[in-house]
Amino acid sequence: MTTARQNQRAWVEQIMGLPISVNLRGPGLTTPAVETRVAAYFAELRRIDEIFSTYRPDSEISRWQRGELTLAAADPLLGHVLALCDRAFVRTSGFFDARSLPDPLGGATRTDPSGLVKGWAVERATRQLPVGLGWCVNAGGDVLVTAADGQPAWRVGIEDPSRDGKILRAVTLRRGAVATSGTRHRGTHIVDPRTRRPPTGLRQVSVLGPELLWADVYATAAFARGGSALEWLAELDGYEGLVVSADGRISSTPGWPIA
Amino acid sequence: MRRITLWLLSTVAITVLLFSYRTSTMGSGGGDTVAVTPANNKSNNDSGGSTAGSTQTGTSTGNSTGSKTYEGSVAQTRWGPVQVRITVANGKITDVEAIEYPTENHRDQEINQYALPILHDSVISKQSAQIDTVSGATVTSEGYIESLQAALDSAHLS
Numbered sequence: 001m002t003t004a005r006q007n008q009r010a011w012v013e014q015i016m017g018l019p020i021s022v023n024l025r026g027p028g029l030t031t032p033a034v035e036t037r038v039a040a041y042f043a044e045l046r047r048i049d050e051i052f053s054t055y056r057p058d059s060e061i062s063r064w065q066r067g068e069l070t071l072a073a074a075d076p077l078l079g080h081v082l083a084l085c086d087r088a089f090v091r092t093s094g095f096f097d098a099r100s101l102p103d104p105l106g107g108a109t110r111t112d113p114s115g116l117v118k119g120w121a122v123e124r125a126t127r128q129l130p131v132g133l134g135w136c137v138n139a140g141g142d143v144l145v146t147a148a149d150g151q152p153a154w155r156v157g158i159e160d161p162s163r164d165g166k167i168l169r170a171v172t173l174r175r176g177a178v179a180t181s182g183t184r185h186r187g188t189h190i191v192d193p194r195t196r197r198p199p200t201g202l203r204q205v206s207v208l209g210p211e212l213l214w215a216d217v218y219a220t221a222a223f224a225r226g227g228s229a230l231e232w233l234a235e236l237d238g239y240e241g242l243v244v245s246a247d248g249r250i251s252s253t254p255g256w257p258i259a
Numbered sequence: 260m261r262r263i264t265l266w267l268l269s270t271v272a273i274t275v276l277l278f279s280y281r282t283s284t285m286g287s288g289g290g291d292t293v294a295v296t297p298a299n300n301k302s303n304n305d306s307g308g309s310t311a312g313s314t315q316t317g318t319s320t321g322n323s324t325g326s327k328t329y330e331g332s333v334a335q336t337r338w339g340p341v342q343v344r345i346t347v348a349n350g351k352i353t354d355v356e357a358i359e360y361p362t363e364n365h366r367d368q369e370i371n372q373y374a375l376p377i378l379h380d381s382v383i384s385k386q387s388a389q390i391d392t393v394s395g396a397t398v399t400s401e402g403y404i405e406s407l408q409a410a411l412d413s414a415h416l417s
Contacts, residue, residue, distance in 0.1 A: 009416075012403075019406075019408070021392075021408065021412045136391060140399070141395040141396060143394045155389055155390050156390070156391065156394055157392070157394070159393050159395030161396065167393070167407075170390055178394040180394045181396060
């Protein structure tokens with residue numbers, strides 16, 4: 001299909017239970033070299049999913065959870081991600097806690113790094129994308145972009161949690177990430193670690209910053225915090241937040257870009 | 260053109276009022292209605308069409324760069340007067356600012372610090388409406404097909 005804007009091309013695949021779209025901008029988008037790089041991007045995500053999927057009984061994370069696999073014997077990425085989870089726990093004062101999540105199959109709590117793996121993997125795999133082109137990756141609403149020299153910046157719309165298909169605000173980004181947490185599409189899947197219950201007080205939190213891994217972790221942690229999210233976000237170095245409260249009020253940290 | 264501008268102006272004014280309303284009441288019961296008071300209608304030389312149905316009027320001034328500013332009427336709200344000014348160049352709003360808004364208490368000032376920049380952005384971005392991608396709460400595989408992101412991607416799938 002030839003499109004009106006021929007210098008941009010999109011690919012979409014479903015991986016990790018998410019729609020993941022890659023948009024590239026620049027010359028040569030139909031060349032085999034570009035196809036190969038995009039295929040490598042999705043292949044890396046599928047490989048990470050094979051290690052970290054808690055839905056697959058034979059994944060390394062599942063075998064490790066059952067005590068059938070030691071970290072020493074597992075793929076080094078497993079230990080790397082568990083260390084990132086610990087760092088996220090510290091950076092969020094415990095509001096991002098991958099080590100004590102309720103087991104969906106019932107029973108005791110367990111370690112589940114899924115909430116961190118998505119952002120980390122989507123970001124890590126971008127090293128596969130063609131050098132010199134602009135790209136925009138969107139994984140289920142979490143966004144990471146790079147604009148190449150001579151290409152326009154990417155315009156990232158923040159979804160309005162109260163109105164279907166409407167944009168609350170937009171930011172113009174040449175390089176960076178925007179992650180959004182909320183209850184809109186999946187219902188509540190975040191737990192306040194203090195109460196072990198879904199957080200109340202906020203409808204949506206978006207975080208803007210240099211890395212998708214941390215924008216995603218901070219958005220999740222801020223959503224879990226509820227009412228005090230904005231004050232906490234304002235103290236983060238290099239990251240800004242936009243918060244929609246349960247009653248629909250919109251507020252942002254002072255450094256959130258105006259346009 | 261003038262009608263459209265006036266319509267935008269009234270939309271802007273009403274948006275300011277909604278912000279004032281939503282933020283200042285802080286959930287203390289709804290039901291208040293806000294009256295929008297028409298200002299003096301200084302006729303503009305590009306006025307050609309009927310303004311039937313318009314409840315909002317404004318004043319405008321031009322400048323040497325070809326852009327024009329329009330001031331909305333002062334709307335009296337429970338929390339004080341609100342008035343906005345928009346700048347229009349080549350038929351597009353290039354700026355919007357509130358030139359009068361409630362500042363009587365600390366809470367108002369705190370709210371306006373956030374609400375006014377947000378208003379500014381939403382008006383400008385909605386009219387240009389050029390969005391490449393959407394950040395939202397996690398979209399599932401099943402929900403993707405109906406999402407705005409799917410519509411944006413589909414324009415570039417090959």
